Amino acid sequence: MTGLLTEVHLVDGSLYQVSQNPDSLYRHGMARYLAVFKQYGVDSTQFRKSVEYYTANPEKMQVMYDQIMDVMTAKTDSMNKVREKYDKAKTDSITKAQAKIQAAKVDSLKKLKHTTKK
Numbered sequence: 001m002t003g004l005l006t007e008v009h010l011v012d013g014s015l016y017q018v019s020q021n022p023d024s025l026y027r028h029g030m031a032r033y034l035a036v037f038k039q040y041g042v043d044s045t046q047f048r049k050s051v052e053y054y055t056a057n058p059e060k061m062q063v064m065y066d067q068i069m070d071v072m073t074a075k076t077d078s079m080n081k082v083r084e085k086y087d088k089a090k091t092d093s094i095t096k097a098q099a100k101i102q103a104a105k106v107d108s109l110k111k112l113k114h115t116t117k118k
Contacts, residue, residue, distance in 0.1 A: 001050055002067045007036040008047075009068070 011032040037043055042050075054061040 001054070002064050002071070004036065004040045004042065004047070004050075005064065006068050006071050007039070008033065009072070011036060 011029065014032065015029050033044070037047060054064060
């Protein structure tokens with residue numbers, strides 16, 4: 001159930017990027033939820049009954065959500081590392097490009113000075 005709920009919450013989060021009118025949410029969201037249910041071999045009725053069970057057993061639900069938070073934190077940390085590498089690579093590329101442009105300007109100025117002296 002922990003994995004299933006984690007995936008359901010990821011779908012929940014992904015729906016913030018979909019147009020917020022009811023038809024779009026239903027059309028895009030339902031297919032995503034059904035794909036998650038299929039992946040875990042459950043249907044919406046089984047999912048609802050599981051949620052009702054855990055709601056009636058808050059201690060068990062708390063343990064499960066502690067695990068979900070650990071997974072989500074690990075995913076966030078992983079994405080942040082990837083983003084940092086991307087940002088660093090982007091910054092390095094820009095810095096290199098600026099250095100090449102500066103070097104070309106200096107070289108052009110040297111050539112211009114050399115041709116004007118003759």
